[in-house]
Amino acid sequence: MTTHSLLDPDHLRAGALAxxxxxxxxxxxxxxxxxxxxxxATTSPGQVEAVVDAATRHPLVLCTVLSDVDTQxxxxxxAVKTGGGAPQSLPVVTFAPHTAAGTAxxxxxxxxxxxxxxxxxxxxxxxxxxxxxxxxxxxAQLIAAVRFDLVEGVLGRLLxxxxxxxxxxxxxxxxxxxxxxxAVASGNALDRIGADLSSxxxxxxxxxxxEEQTPATRPLQPPGTREDDAxxxxxxxxxxxxxxxxxxxxxxxxxxxxxxxxxxxxxxxDEAPDPQLIALRLVAPGAPAAIGQLLNAIRRxxxxxxxxxxxxxxxxxxxxxxxxxxxxxxxxxxALATWQVQPFQPLAPTVAEALTTLDRRCVQLGARPxxxxxxxxxxxxxxxxxxxxxxLFAAPVAAQLDAAVTAAGKLKDPNLVPQPRSADxxxxxxxxxxxxxxxxxxADGTVFTSTAPMGPLVVDVEPDASGDVPLTLTARxxxxxxxxHDVPVVSVITALAGSQLTPVADPAAVLAAARxxxxxxxxxxxxxxxxxxxxxxxxxxxxxLATVSPRDYVLFxxxxxxxxxxxxxxxxxxxxxxxxxxxxxxxxxxxxxxxxTLALLFGVTGLPLAGANLAGEHTLIHRWQVRGLGVQHAxxxxxRGAVVSIPLFNDGISVVSCVVGQRSGANDPYTWRPSLxxxxxxxxxQYEHLLNIVELATPVGVRADTFAIRRxxxxxxxxxxxxxxxxxxxxxxxxxRLAPSARAGQGEIS
Numbered sequence: 001m002t003t004h005s006l007l008d009p010d011h012l013r014a015g016a017l018a019x020x021x022x023x024x025x026x027x028x029x030x031x032x033x034x035x036x037x038x039x040x041a042t043t044s045p046g047q048v049e050a051v052v053d054a055a056t057r058h059p060l061v062l063c064t065v066l067s068d069v070d071t072q073x074x075x076x077x078x079a080v081k082t083g084g085g086a087p088q089s090l091p092v093v094t095f096a097p098h099t100a101a102g103t104a105x106x107x108x109x110x111x112x113x114x115x116x117x118x119x120x121x122x123x124x125x126x127x128x129x130x131x132x133x134x135x136x137x138x139x140a141q142l143i144a145a146v147r148f149d150l151v152e153g154v155l156g157r158l159l160x161x162x163x164x165x166x167x168x169x170x171x172x173x174x175x176x177x178x179x180x181x182x183a184v185a186s187g188n189a190l191d192r193i194g195a196d197l198s199s200x201x202x203x204x205x206x207x208x209x210x211e212e213q214t215p216a217t218r219p220l221q222p223p224g225t226r227e228d229d230a231x232x233x234x235x236x237x238x239x240x241x242x243x244x245x246x247x248x249x250x251x252x253x254x255x256x257x258x259x260x261x262x263x264x265x266x267x268x269x270d271e272a273p274d275p276q277l278i279a280l281r282l283v284a285p286g287a288p289a290a291i292g293q294l295l296n297a298i299r300r301x302x303x304x305x306x307x308x309x310x311x312x313x314x315x316x317x318x319x320x321x322x323x324x325x326x327x328x329x330x331x332x333x334x335a336l337a338t339w340q341v342q343p344f345q346p347l348a349p350t351v352a353e354a355l356t357t358l359d360r361r362c363v364q365l366g367a368r369p370x371x372x373x374x375x376x377x378x379x380x381x382x383x384x385x386x387x388x389x390x391x392l393f394a395a396p397v398a399a400q401l402d403a404a405v406t407a408a409g410k411l412k413d414p415n416l417v418p419q420p421r422s423a424d425x426x427x428x429x430x431x432x433x434x435x436x437x438x439x440x441x442x443a444d445g446t447v448f449t450s451t452a453p454m455g456p457l458v459v460d461v462e463p464d465a466s467g468d469v470p471l472t473l474t475a476r477x478x479x480x481x482x483x484x485h486d487v488p489v490v491s492v493i494t495a496l497a498g499s500q501l502t503p504v505a506d507p508a509a510v511l512a513a514a515r516x517x518x519x520x521x522x523x524x525x526x527x528x529x530x531x532x533x534x535x536x537x538x539x540x541x542x543x544x545l546a547t548v549s550p551r552d553y554v555l556f557x558x559x560x561x562x563x564x565x566x567x568x569x570x571x572x573x574x575x576x577x578x579x580x581x582x583x584x585x586x587x588x589x590x591x592x593x594x595x596x597t598l599a600l601l602f603g604v605t606g607l608p609l610a611g612a613n614l615a616g617e618h619t620l621i622h623r624w625q626v627r628g629l630g631v632q633h634a635x636x637x638x639x640r641g642a643v644v645s646i647p648l649f650n651d652g653i654s655v656v657s658c659v660v661g662q663r664s665g666a667n668d669p670y671t672w673r674p675s676l677x678x679x680x681x682x683x684x685x686q687y688e689h690l691l692n693i694v695e696l697a698t699p700v701g702v703r704a705d706t707f708a709i710r711r712x713x714x715x716x717x718x719x720x721x722x723x724x725x726x727x728x729x730x731x732x733x734x735x736x737r738l739a740p741s742a743r744a745g746q747g748e749i750s
Contacts (some may be wrong), residue, residue, distance in 0.1 A: 303346035365411075
């Protein structure tokens with residue numbers, strides 16, 4: 001009913017009579033000062049009574065509102081009772097919307113007796129919020145809302161009349177100010193603010209069109225009804241409040257904005273990025289000596305050689321470096337010698353600096369887990385070693401690694417968080433603390449490291465980087481445990497092993513003997529029940545699958561017993577899909593084997609017929625680029641996928657880069673997403689509100705990912721269950737800020 005003092009920055013309020021009386025000299029001041037009466041409840045619900053238990057002269061009872069009145073207004077129904085008589089109703093006291101706290105209106109003027117003396121009397125009152133036909137107040141609410149004050153004498157009455165207009169003037173001033181304040185504006189004032197923001201009031205409402213499976217709008221009823229102030233104000237707050245959003249601001253503002261439409265809980269901002277891996281290769285089709293000459297020049301000019309290397313001493317002796325840089329290089333060369341780097345294999349400066357830091361850390365810890373560096377820059381070392389960005393350590397010594405863990409634990413250094421050997425057998429905690437962002441342990445225990453985010457990514461070139469065209473470049477994420485599959489596929493295989501599924505040893509043979517799923521009775525119906533794409537044209541599917549790297553999918557034969565069980569109850573497939581998706585699978589296709597059993601093909605990239613039907617996006621995204629070091633760069637075709645080719649000769653050497661984004665549950669670069677707690681549901685109106693905030697808060701060049709929201713958190717029909725929205729349905733909401741050509745009053749559905 002009351003509001004905070006948004007409209008009274010001076011906090012003076014409207015206690016006009018008391019303020020005036022305080023300025024008078026005695027004995028006038030006490031004569032004009034209003035004296036509060038004690039109100040108490042009567043036996044009648046909602047009624048209070050203020051008693052004057054002594055005779056008074058020229059009494060006047062004021063009703064003073066104790067806090068600011070909101071837009072609903074406050075009505076008080078007073079009555080006066082004298083002696084044992086029945087109460088006599090008095091004129092209604094009305095505090096209009098925006099009346100300031102402290103405003104007093106005359107509630108009772110008791111009749112005077114002989115000598116202008118009034119016998120003891122009491123004032124009875126009831127309160128109503130929102131006008132005479134509004135909601136009645138309880139006794140406690142009325143006592144908290146108003147107070148009755150007694151004024152005696154002619155002077156008090158005179159001042160009350162003279163100051164009566166002050167309350168009205170303050171109320172009018174507050175009303176004018178309210179029309180400019182979004183938080184308290186209403187009616188036409190709110191419409192004017194909306195017009196400034198190109199956001200008129202809605203005259204329609206959202207509903208779920210079950211037939212079309214999409215949100216739609218319909219006119220509000222009864223005809224002519226328009227959106228209420230609360231909903232309209234919530235929309236305008238977004239348009240006025242979002243200007244230059246930052247992550248901390250959005251974190252704090254999302255909950256505030258969404259609370260306007262009743263969204264409970266916390267809406268988070270997730271900006272964590274997915275890992276982005278990079279690998280580089282030099283190619284020079286038809287120029288066998290070019291790459292070697294370039295790499296030798298780089299070795300002489302840029303790379304850091306270990307101390308004691310004859311070739312390295314000669315290379316460094318010809319470099320003109322400032323004294324401080326030369327001193328730093330000497331330190332790095334000494335550290336590389338400590339790591340026993342081969343005298344003919346220098347390293348990139350960043351790697352040399354990381355190994356220098358690692359050497360210092362090992363001295364500090366009194367342990368050297370890796371005895372030596374086995375490999376540095378190698379002209380024939382492929383994407384890992386060609387440019388000197390990688391170093392291969394010998395397998396760590398268990399006792400030394402344990403000693404390093406123990407010593408690091410005693411240091412209490414926040415930049416050094418040791419992990420036990422059982423959890424981190426490669427000692428990545430120490431390597432990464434020294435600037436080596438890539439730590440990959442091989443099957444033989446050796447540890448590949450790099451300061452670049454290479455991860456397990458390797459790019460191979462066939463037949464050779466300097467060979468005849470066409471050159472074929474293949475990206476793979478090598479696994480220490482499975483040489484045939486990329487790392488994400490290995491994760492899927494490991495996860496499904498818990499469901500007693502084993503990959504088919506020879507997928508090509510199974511595909512060659514596969515037959516349409518329709519040839520197995522009941523199988524199509526079961527697959528349709530789970531919306532699983534099925535192979536009906538085996539030859540066409542096999543041709544399309546040939547464009548996908550076999551390292552990026554895995555085939556499981558469910559066998560006769562499990563196939564029969566799935567035909568009887570297709571829900572048995574759901575746990576398998578959930579497990580595979582959680583492990584990193586992005587797509588699944590079903591086919592029938594030659595023996596009539598069900599086979600499932602899981603992929604971590606787009607599969608024919610499936611796309612990314614499990615996760616909504618591919619687990620692996622390969623992006624290729626090429627830059628020429630000569631006049632003309634090589635031509636790549638295509639620039640997406642695990643395998644690309646260079647079909648034509650070019651002039652000079654080109655640098656080919658492959659960047660692999662690996663979905664890990666986080667975001668792509670330049671992407672963010674709002675997140676809700678598990679089980680939280682949004683109505684269509686709340687979903688619309690959130691999407692409008694997302695639109696306004698997302699800068700140009702950045703993408704907002706609302707997949708999880710629209711698939712798992714929208715309750716379209718009030719059933720208490722989420723309904724996954726497809727792309728078309730997810731975008732069917734009203735945009736708050738309309739285009740100039742839009743028709744006023746109608747939500748613009750995209």
